[in-house]
Amino acid sequence: MTQPAITDRDIILTGDRTTGQLHLGHYVGSLRQRVQLQHVCRQYLLLADAQALTDNMGNYVKVRDNVLQVALDYLAAGIDPDKSVIFIQSLVPELAELASYYLNLVTVARLERNPTIKDEIKLRGFERDIPAGFLTYPAAQAADITAFKATVVPVGADQIPMIEQTNEIVRRFNASVSREILVEARAVVPEQGGRLPGIDGKAKMSKSLGNALPLSSSPDDIRQAVRMMYTDPNHLRVSDPGQVEGNVVFTYLDVFDTDVDRVAEFKAHYQRGGLGDTVIKKHLEEILQELLAPIRARRETYAKDPGAVMDMLKKGTAKAREAAAATLSDVKSAMGLNYF
């Protein structure tokens, strides 16, 4: 799919639920793009604590504590708080207020048809006991996006229906006040390499699946993770021909080894036999150690002064509030809710 280029006139809204530290999958899927894009256009990074609570009400301590952890991951990955606005969702009350109006612009039936919500409901085993906040989450997400007049929302392919839902709300609101107050956004789906499999070969790297490599991993964690990595279970002897497809080591080399020719040589050698897992794993480990060492070092430096990080979040949140308040004011004025 060819996507229009992101330009300096775009505004990006993206972020993460604060339910755990970020890992290599986040780095590949979003963080490294954000580090680049912060030089291209304005970028808002949402620490989605309120959204995390929609299915973690009993786990609010975890949600709260991971606000700092995710912020550390951002900084460690190279997000520059002078370039990107990093903010805490629950401290921008304008978002809840916008969402409360958007709830009037979407029907229950439409929410229930949302494929992303359907999948997530299945994934979480909610059945009929779906928290209302979970079903209505698309209205809250529409608030997050429109509050900043975001034009670009980087998402996985499975999240495209959420952006369509946002744009429906945008069009319906603008139509109901006969003015172009809200701005439509486009979903930008990462090309190749957007999703990194877990070290066990499962499609998704995820902390809860126990197959993730956190960005804060120690050299030893990295060594062990690569050692445990899923390769070709039938590649028993070095001399045997081995399979490259579904072999996590090669998938990772495709993503992380910038020397494409060398990877191609490794693959050919592995397929005809004579290349052992130990050798390719050693090679991958070196690349990952090199990638993660500066990230870990930056993380450790920032982690020594959590007060300074929270101060950065306070500033980012103030900037975000200013933008969200301006949109909310436009929205409420358009509905005549500007009494004084």
Place this chain on the structure above:
Amino acid sequence: MTQPAITDRDIILTGDRTTGQLHLGHYVGSLRQRVQLQHVCRQYLLLADAQALTDNMGNYVKVRDNVLQVALDYLAAGIDPDKSVIFIQSLVPELAELASYYLNLVTVARLERNPTIKDEIKLRGFERDIPAGFLTYPAAQAADITAFKATVVPVGADQIPMIEQTNEIVRRFNASVSREILVEARAVVPEQGGRLPGIDGKAKMSKSLGNALPLSSSPDDIRQAVRMMYTDPNHLRVSDPGQVEGNVVFTYLDVFDTDVDRVAEFKAHYQRGGLGDTVIKKHLEEILQELLAPIRARRETYAKDPGAVMDMLKKGTAKAREAAAATLSDVKSAMGLNYF
């Protein structure tokens, strides 16, 4: 049903959707009690513009304009803004924020089982196209009630399930943070005379049914309304025996004529024959003219200076925000969302 007395330790939360001027039905069902209760305990009166928008998104001008009209009706009926806190819902954003958290404490299935919501959905003919804001309205109402730590919510009998829903949210929240942050409220249902039939004899006086007598009615409006009032369709000649049950004139006399003995005499006379509709209507009209004259006069006085009324609403809203912000702060702190 015996209900515990309202004392000076209670806090009342009540109010009206701002979709039209208030009428005699509101006066009987709620306004006159509020005028008394404002001397007993703290009372918050909500001008529910945001709530009115849940099913009036296309009609926001009406919703906005009736904020002033309902405020005028309150003042006309004798509500004293120094005793009662009158405020505009959409200007207390803490309510939307509280509601956003409460949405996580109630399931979609539970909302769909709410008898009040079920009835309203049928009444409004929503079928499957229920706006999400309408289905989730009990969470918003729980916010309105709990924000002010209200202990008493005067409601019609059909609204009792809404208060039960609020108390479920209160208990669930307190349990999830293991602290008694939110306060349960009790529904107080008016005894006899809580609901005034329309002048056509239909069970409910309602502007949209065209059977209402607005508080701002002119003497001529009142005269005409009483003239059109439904009596006994079989009472053709003065000498005929007439029926008192379902006869709106007698229902109104029961409510408005303080001279109980005289009403009893009228009824007996009407039942045995010889008392014409013209006579009893003339009597009722005098009573209604006397009741509504000072209300209309006060309304006209206040209406001459809408700026002063809006200023009063501004002050009330500031008071309401202060109370709601304190509760929201307690709620967010209890969930650990107090970062700075």
